[in-house]
Amino acid sequence: MTWKKLADFILKNRLAVLVVVILGCLFMGYHASKVRITFNGGKVLPVTDSAYIRYNQFKKLFGQDATTMVMGFQSPKIFDKDVYNDWHKIANDIKATKGINGVISVGNVFDVVKDTIQHKYVLKPLSPALITTDKGADSVKQKFLSLPFYKGLVLSEDGRSTLMAISFDGKIINTPKRVPILKAILKAGQQFEQKHNIQVHYSGLPLIRTVAGDLIKNEFVLFLGLSLLITISILVLIFRSFYAVFFPVVVVLLGVTCSLGTLVLMHYEITILTGIMPSLVVIIGIPNSIFILNKYYYEYNHTGNKMQALHTTIAKAGVTTFVANITTAIGFGVLCFTNSELLVQFGMVASASVMVTFILSIILVPIIFSYLPNPKERQSKIKDRPVIQGLLNKLDYVVHNHRKAIYGVTVVLILVCIFGITLINVNSYVVDDLPKSNNTVKDLRFFEANFKGVLPLEVSIDTKRKNGVMNNAVIRKVERLEKLISSKPEFSRSLSLTQGLKFLTQSFYGGNPNYYRLPSGLEQGFILSYAGNSGKSNDMLKTYLDSNRQYTRVTFEMVDIGSKKMNIVLKDLQPGIDSIFNPKKYHVELTGSSIIFIKGANYMVKNLYESLALAILLIAGVMWVLFRGIKMIAISLLPNLIPLVITAGLMGFFGIPLKPSSILIFSIAMGISSDQTIYFITRYRQELRSTNKSISAIVSDTIRETGISMIYIAIILFFGFGVFAASTFGGTQAIGILISITLFVSMISNLTLLPAFLLSMEKRTAKSESRKSQ
Structure with a gap:
């Protein structure tokens, strides 16, 4: 009875209803015009997850991670005068760019020199000016090779490859402001490549996310166009009528508009998932019109009365399409129960869009066709x-x-x-969804082969007491931990407090590379007293310590080996970590963007099993209500x-x-x-x-x-x-x-x-x- 009353209301007040719907769509269209592509990786883990909470705590202590882009090349000419100078110039130009916090490369590294008069360390550029002679280039090379701190960091272990690490300001890294900076960096690299005929490679999460964003933007338009082309072609084959093709397409386009408007009203952005929403609305929305029109033509063929046929269509097809759309919305809606922001956004917008498109179909199709001429015989005989x-x-x-x-x-x-x-393999990669032929994927493999990756892995060590990090025994434990993790082929050498102390010890002994080691208990006091007076050079240590010296961090880069293998590696590491740092006295946390990705992948797979079970249960509930x-x-x-x-x-x-x-x-x-x-x-x-x-x-x-x-x-x-x-x-x-x-x-x-x-x-x-x- 309810659907018959709805049919009466829609058809008796069709002009007023039509005006209201059009005004509503204009409102949603205004908001849809403000939609934008996301500039971050999307939050996969729920904010209540312990790993996510500790990751945010880490960022509060040490700042945003995953802010570094790298560019590099392989050549025997790294220290040739012209190549070295141009690479040096690029590094300085990028460093001077607003939004860049720092740049490190073979062309602009610093040596730490002990000033015995001022009782402090002084940072001195290895090459303060451009090199003018081949002899000068050779001198710089020898100086560089005498600094173990940089080995494996900006120059590969075999000395044949080099990279430039570019650190973005955390305030702009997840905003559109990073795009022009990235373009300028890529342009500089391309000019270097053309001049010296040396291939330059680019990677790092800022670049990977930007490339993904560009692909999302391009596919957003591509898929909407393709889905419309497919549906129009099939509608032509089915109905062979301009009206039966044109107006259903108009209805789903209004659904697309409402979908994007919903996205903006919910303060969401276009991600890799929500980016396919417009196409989904077209694909899922058109069947509503097909079912409604088929029913309309079937009823008109029996009655010969257009308005009666439309009334029956709303009353009978309405309930069927309503329930069908409910089950479709359930399929998307269950994603909201995962507590993963990325999936919740997709689930909420998709389920809402499905129902809005249904409402538009059941209202607009009958109203529009009530004003159009009676169906022709070829339309009412579709079933024959x-x-x-x-x-x-x-x-x-x-x-x-x-x-x-x-x-x-x-x-x-x-x-x-x-x-x-x-036989199914459960596995995820950070660059999983990028095409294997994409230069970003190829370039990532270059850095993995020469520098053991560029994806960040952070180790946070909590000594649970103030100044606990500076205890000599703790520092030795940190060194053992670094050696343990670096011994795994998946991880690079480390950057840490211990590496900084080794550099300062080498400097304390006149730059002799044989003294690149941790200071003894007695030496540590002298070395730290110099560091305390050293201004900027003291930042080397401050970067890896919190203000109370209770926490320290150890930074690695890692290869994108996939969640399956990484879960095994992390599990194998844990006993070794516990043997170095007693869990009762210390808290050691493996964190950073890469770990959050791995944990997020594990979480999503686990929870999506539950979502499927919930979808089946809810759909079974709908079936129970319908059929008993x-x-x-x-x-x-x-x-x-x-x-x-x-x-x-x-x-x-x-x-x-x-x-x-x-x-x-x-x-x-x-x-x-x-x-x-x-x-x-x-x-x-x-x-x-x-x-x-x-x-x-x-x-x-x-x-x-x-x-x-x-x-x-x-x-x-x-x-x-x-x-x-x-x-x-x-x-x-x-x-x-x-x-x-x-x-x-x-x-x-x-x-x-x-x-x-x-x-x-x-x-x-x-x-x-x-x-x-x-």
Whole structure:
């Protein structure tokens, strides 16, 4: 009765309703114009997670990490006069740029010199001016090689590669202001490359995130265009009418506008996930119009009365599409329960957008078509097209005559795919979603090969007492810890308080490299007394100490080896760390952006399993409200769970790893594929209540009527999600390809397995009644 009243209200007040909807869309459009691309990596771990809390504590003590970009090259000419001078000049120019905190390279490193008169250390540039002779270049090289502090830091262990580390101001690193600076750095590198014919490589999280942001921006437009092209093409094939193509597209574009407006109103930005929202709205929104228009043309063909047909369409198709959209929204909405900001944003905006687009469809399509001419015969005879009818007749024949074969094939597929599931690899990489051919990925491999990576790993050591770090025994423990971690091939050499003390000890003894070591207990007092008077040179130590000298940090760079291997490495390290620093007396925390990424990947995979379970539970609840009875819930869920099993099996067989982006597929696909079940069973139960036909006849009628919409919608969903295969992001590609496959299999399952279940239920009921009568 409620839907009939809604139909009365919409059609009787259609002009007023239309004006209100247009004003609402204009309001959302105004906000949508303010949408912007994110400039940070997105918060994956929930803010209540202990690792995330400790990471923020670390940043308060020592400042923002992941602010360093690197550029480097490999050449035997590193210390040639012209190459060295140009590299030196680039470093100085970048250092003078507003927004850059510091630059370190072979061209502008400092030596620490002891001033015995002033009783302090003085920082002296290794090369205060440009080199004018080859002899001067050789002298600088020898000086540099006598400073072990820089070995493996800006010059590789083999001396054939060098890098320049550029530290951004933490205040601008996650803002658009970093983009022009990055462009200027890349331009300087390109000029150097062209002049000397030496390939320059670039990496670091600031650059990786900027490259990802640019790709998101480009794909945002690409996918919206492709999804519109696909849906328009399919609408033309289905309806062969300008009105039935143009106005559904207008409706989904209004849905896209509202989606982006929602994003801005919630104070969110476009991320790798929310960036695909406009395309999702088009792909998921168009089926609403197809189902509504098919119902409208079907009713008009029976009544010949346009307004009556539209009224019936709202009343009957409204409830079906409403419930179908609810299950789709559930598939996205369950992501809100992960507490991961990245997924919560995507889940909230996606679920809201699905429902808003449904509301626009059920209101605007009937209102618009009420003002348009009556449907032509070719539109109202859509269901009679020979190709579709032939296909549906074959499906009906198979369901009625080959149920055992359907069950047998399904069981075999499930068993094979269960084996495939055992082959799935759970793994995530920091640059996982960037294309392997991308220069950023190639350049990262250069730094991994020559400097053991550029991804930051921070070790925070809490001595739990004031001045505890400066105890000589603690300093020795820190050195042992550094050696333990650096011994792993995944980690670079360290930067730390101990390395600074070694540098100062070398300086204390006249720069002799043999004295690059930790000071003894007696030496430490003298060396630190010099450091206390040294102004800027004292910063070398302050960078690695908090104000109370209770905490110290040790900084490493690491290779992007993936979450699976890194989890093993971190687990192997822990006993060694505990043996050096007794957990009862000290707290040692491995942290930093890279660790947060690894923990975030672990967290997302774990919680997305729970999200899928929650989606299934909630959808089962919707099925219970609609259909009642355990049997009907099982019948409605199984045709949609089996495609998920098949997809998971394919992931195992084709080596597609399970990671945060790919596991999203299952809860989303579960929500969308359930729509097909709802379309079928709703039509089936309406017929069951209003006629005296047998279940067998009703199943046949439902296949022939609802099957048309199900096939058309499945085609749009298959090709619509298929456009994401054109993405440069591996995760987006996986979402597109795997959801397309899942939804296609789901359509087949809902047009074969689902009616087969219903017929088997009829047979069992008939046997039961026969026994009772005997």
